[in-house]
Amino acid sequence: MDVSRYLIPFEACDLTMISRVGGKCASLGELLRAQIPVPPGFAITTDSYSRFLEENGLTDKVQERLKGLDVSMLDEIHTASDEIRAWIESGTISEPLEDIFAENYRVLSRRCRTPALPVAVRSSATAEDLPDASFAGQQDTYLWIRGVDDLLDRICKCWSSLFTPRAISYRIKNKFDHAQVLISVAVQKMVRSFTAGVMFTINPATGDRATVVIDSNWGYGESVVSGEVTPDQIHVNKITMEVSKKTISKKVMYYTTDPHTDQVVKIELDAERQESQSLLDSEAIELAKLAKIIERHYGKPMDIEWATEKSLPYKGDIYIVQSRPETVWSQKEVKPVVEPKASAIEHIMAGLIKGKKIT
């Protein structure tokens, strides 16, 4: 059997493969190509998803169940969603597929020298509306998953996220064919992050392209991504690579792994750490260097999730765990900030005539 039809390591993914591995995995492949440190992992392709539906007799059954629904029928959509997701989550992954997933998971674990390697399992959408992140399944993330059984279970959950009520409505509204929209799943080594968060290669508040804005909190980045805390914010000037602004916020909670239960838990931060800086200036500068490489690779402003892993408080390794085009400023029409003119003196005169507002 051709393994690469069903599973592709991140190293082999690129942007031409979005229809098979989804935006998230394609992007991780691109980052690796640009020599960015990305935790290793693999994409479970859309063919795995299609084969799973086929083997469980769900391909036509799902389409039948969605027939005749329109956006106004909120209750019906909810019931259909519940039913379809239950079918998918209780389906069986066939032996040939399971062999592929389990074998690659074993290889990944060995590569990382950790038995039953903890991984993050995330859906990776393939739909037409990228880079707008509003599409189905974008938010589906399962952290700290260990062992083949749990991995298979979360893969099914990611697949089923294609049929949340919101995703169904969205496709109906935009006249997308449910049958044509497929989904991939990213399985990635979990970074046991000491500090994590997101960063933008443009200041999202002002549109300044010379500023990298980094939001950070202790523990896993999910507390920042979900907006559950007000993160610390550090600005780094892309040209001078200096920290140009720093706001330390009161961070009340964080996500981490409980060593006793081996589960991800949400914990209140102790008072001392709440108001201390969660990311060193030197780390912010290292992150900004990566941000610049990523932005240059894509040729547009980017929105990046990152994490630092460390065993000692002063030394850490930085990883990029996700990256996608920034959605607000990159969609604005690109036009000159001032009307071009024949000479400097014409600019000076235009400026003089306008004056400066002071109120």
Add this chain to the structure above:
Amino acid sequence: MAELKFPSPHEAEKIPGTEGWERMYPYHYQFSTTNPDRKAYEEGMFWFYDGLHYPEPMYPFDIIWDEAWFLALSQYNQRIFIVPPAMGIDHRIHNGYIYITPLPVPDPTDIPKRAELFMKRAGYYYQNWDKLHDNWVEKMQGIIKELGDLEIPGLPEVEEEKVVTEGLGISTGYRLLNAYDKLIDLGILCWQYHFEFLNLGYAAYVFFVDFCQKAFPDIPLQKITQMVAGIDVIIYRPDEELKKLAKLAIELGVEDIAMNGTAEHVLKSMEGSANGKKWLEAFQAAREPWFYVSTGTGWYHHDRCWNDDLDVPIDALRIYLEKLKKGDNIDRPTQQVIAERDRLAAGYRELMTTDADRQTFDQMLGQARTVFPYVENHLFYVEHWFHSLFWNKIREVSKTLVEYKFIKDIEDVWYLSRSEIKEALWDVVTSWATGSNARGPLVWPQEVEWRKGVMEKFRQWSPPDAMGTVPETITEPFTIVLWGITSDSMTQWARLKSVAEGDLTRIIGFPGSPGIVEGPVRVCRTVKEIGELRDGEILVAPTTSPSWAPAFQKIKAAITDVGGVMCHAAIVCREYGLPAVVGTGSATSRLKTGQKIRVDGAKGEIEILP
């Protein structure tokens, strides 16, 4: 900014015991309510205190420079280049402090016509900048020579015989009056030249700043000035001369002579050896003109230059000698400055999103770099070289007034206005000619005493930042660049006030140069005190000038009472990578030597540590 309210200029506070102070200054500088039109005009304008130039109240004589630029700046805006939306800047005085207000063109339909003229006239200057600038340097050197050569005669008991034998037909009394007129005239002329390029220079700079801030809303002003800053600018020259002299002393093996005693002693000791004489020759050569650098801004008569007090440059020289003997490098980091300036310009240019913007950037940056050396260099010619000579010529005039007992001390002359001095000189020469008693000794000594008292009361008083009505826009380029009157600075003023009133551990100023450091304070009220600086201290000074340059070799950061992002301390700190907070208003009075503080140069804040 609607919440910003300033007092009416006609209701401004009066200081008991100073009644009649108005006679110390020109009559047209007074706010007045006698005529309803003039009253309404004064109430409707936005008068802000020119603390940038005048951190202390005006001496009746020193107001000459204010009158000179009142005329010069305004005429270039309104009568020569015709700045499209901006007329001149009007001036007033209250309790000894100068208030100014930019006048917008009242009828906007006049602007296109003015623009046409401006394009043609300013355009000519921008396009022929280098040629006109060479011409300017020649003119300036010409009037400086004239000033230096100007003889201020003392009155003889009997005229020399040659008055008769050569048929001169005039007396020294006439020549004294004439020399005084000439002296004042040269001063006013110098200020005519001062503004020939300055407003155009600032305009090119301010709209480059404007463009950069539109393209990059987060860009710090400091980075923009770094992109345009000149390298071979005169501001560094006096200091460079000292460094050269320090190296030469070591080369010639005369450094130990330079380390001992007063300047007078050093110079005398140098005479004792061939190498010493060689060094002395280089020293004397450097004095003309570089030691005319003022130890202050040059705006006040008490800002003396190195040539007035050679102990100042000799002390500074010793800082360099000590560094050199330790094996330290004392050269300016010129290569780094150039590299940084190019890296910034290339970096920002690359991040622009359109080629149209890159074109605008190249045009504006090119123009700003052409004009900027003038903006930085004119200070040496006018405020330092010319002014230093000028103050001393007035002291020569003063000698005669002392001799005739009009005033007790040479330094009392500053309490007379320039027209009062002229009248007093008439009193002197007529009594001299007649052989009668002048009235001056019965009038001026007690008037000067009274004026000293009034000035002291002015000094104890804090002038309000502004008076009158806040306008919606400011179009006058000087007002924007020099005084930084924008919505940001108005907010800053409000903040300065609120912090000053509440928080005793924090001092707020303008961000001069980025960086955060902690260290002990060293308050130096004059440049003579920089010898006390120890390595790693934070310099706190009223203001700094090129003659303070050696201090920057020792310090960790600089704080000044006066100045904006373009002031000397800010420029030098950016070059050496030291934090600076400038324009704090009160750091020298609120901070004490030895106190531990934290300086945040990017924010413009100082924290007094427990």
